[in-house]
Amino acid sequence: MPIAKSERLMNLALCLMNTKRPLSKRELRDSIEAYREAADSASEDSFNRMFERDKDDLRELGLVIDVDENALDGELGYLARRDRNRLPEIALDAEEAAALSLAAGVWTQARLAGAASGALHKLRAGGALAESDGAEAHSALEPRIPAREAAFEPLLAAARDRRPVSFAYRKSGAAQPEQRSVEPWALECWHGHWYLAGWDRDRKDVRVFRLSRITGRVKARHDAFRAEVPDHVDVRQHVARFAGEGATATARIRLRRGAAFPLRTKALNAEPVDADWDELEIPFGHGLAADLTEFGADVVVVGPAELRSDVIARLRAVAGSTGAAGIEAAVAVATTGGSAQ
Numbered sequence: 001m002p003i004a005k006s007e008r009l010m011n012l013a014l015c016l017m018n019t020k021r022p023l024s025k026r027e028l029r030d031s032i033e034a035y036r037e038a039a040d041s042a043s044e045d046s047f048n049r050m051f052e053r054d055k056d057d058l059r060e061l062g063l064v065i066d067v068d069e070n071a072l073d074g075e076l077g078y079l080a081r082r083d084r085n086r087l088p089e090i091a092l093d094a095e096e097a098a099a100l101s102l103a104a105g106v107w108t109q110a111r112l113a114g115a116a117s118g119a120l121h122k123l124r125a126g127g128a129l130a131e132s133d134g135a136e137a138h139s140a141l142e143p144r145i146p147a148r149e150a151a152f153e154p155l156l157a158a159a160r161d162r163r164p165v166s167f168a169y170r171k172s173g174a175a176q177p178e179q180r181s182v183e184p185w186a187l188e189c190w191h192g193h194w195y196l197a198g199w200d201r202d203r204k205d206v207r208v209f210r211l212s213r214i215t216g217r218v219k220a221r222h223d224a225f226r227a228e229v230p231d232h233v234d235v236r237q238h239v240a241r242f243a244g245e246g247a248t249a250t251a252r253i254r255l256r257r258g259a260a261f262p263l264r265t266k267a268l269n270a271e272p273v274d275a276d277w278d279e280l281e282i283p284f285g286h287g288l289a290a291d292l293t294e295f296g297a298d299v300v301v302v303g304p305a306e307l308r309s310d311v312i313a314r315l316r317a318v319a320g321s322t323g324a325a326g327i328e329a330a331v332a333v334a335t336t337g338g339s340a341q
Contacts, residue, residue, distance in 0.1 A: 005054075008034040012054055013063055017085065022068040022077025025051055147194065149211040152187070154218040155196055159184040162229070164201070164221040167214050171290060175317045177215045182207070183225045188235035197235040199227040208238045249284040252302040259298040263291070289314060 011032045015023060029035040029047060055078070059065060064084040070077045092100070147153075151167065158165045165184055168177040183199040193210055200207040254277045255263060264270065267280040279302065282288070289310040292299050296315070301308035 008032065009054055009057060009061075013058055013080070016058075016063070016065060016078055016080040017082060019079050022066075022070050022079045024070060024075045024077045026075075028078070149194060149214070151196075151211045151214040151218045152194060154220065155184055155211070156187055158218070158220055159186055159196075159198075162225055164223060164225065165218050166221060167218045168216045169209055170213050170215055180207075180209070181221075182209070183227055183229075185229055186233040186235050187211075190236050195235055195238075197233055197238045199225075201226065206238060208235070249304075250281050251284040251288060251304060251307050252279060252281055253292065254279050254300040254302060255295075256298040260295045263295065263299070293318070 011034065012028065015028060015031055023031070025048070028051070035047060035051070055065060063080055065078055065080050066084070067076055067078055069075070155165065157163075163184075164181065166179060166181045169180045170177040181201040182196070183201065184196055185198045187194055187196050189195075193212060196209045196211060198207065198209075199205075250268065253263070254273060257272075257276055257278055263282060264280065266282045268282065270278050270280045273279050277300075284304070284307065289307055292301060292307075292311050293314040299311075301311050
């Protein structure tokens, strides 16, 4: 079975870094199994080309390889001196150490917690972090970013590796999940929820997905990205635009008094209608219909007409699938305008 190139490069690097004298190509060929196999099955020229490519690859990866004459026989040889292949000493001030410790302590779930903890141990072992450095030395308050959704890790890996994915996604107010095919760009936590921004292949547009609404398993695809990935992906900006922040259009809604406080925080202005209802003007964005549907019978859309129709259709879809009396009451209120009209 052919030896993988990565293993061959690692073995070559180990040989070059652990020798005290230059090693000739002949010695390297006899010491590395992959080269011995190549020499047995191919010509000397094939081995020479393989070795030169491997040497160039290691140099591109940052390994400094010197070519010197072997004092024993005068033959040219290769070695990677440790003093020329050593990372500079890491020096961190108190603020930088605190920032690293805080960043590592943020991850309380997922496999990133182990990687972050391991990085801190290595920095402390190397003297870059003292045991007293870090968040606990500067503040009793530490941030935490939970990542409880099962979709988090596969989506993070897919975004890192530029690998398309597919998953079932239940939109707010929808009766059944829809299958989505997405090229994931980036994930970000916003207002306590994780969101994925990426290219929706079916809709041929940028879309934002809330991870808590992904149902079932995230399946990785084996083809490449088709859409161009932006140099910078601002997930929060996409989520905010989807939620209506920064929108130029507005909608008028009526809210039952004492309810739907998240909507009230978005209000551009608000006026009392009667003892039970208030009328608000709020930004109208792509995700507003889904947000309004979540508040059921506490919300009535006055306008525009397309938003009102969208909310009623979503409520009817949920009522038809569940038969819940509360949802049916919300449909009735939304259709008649409630007691305020």
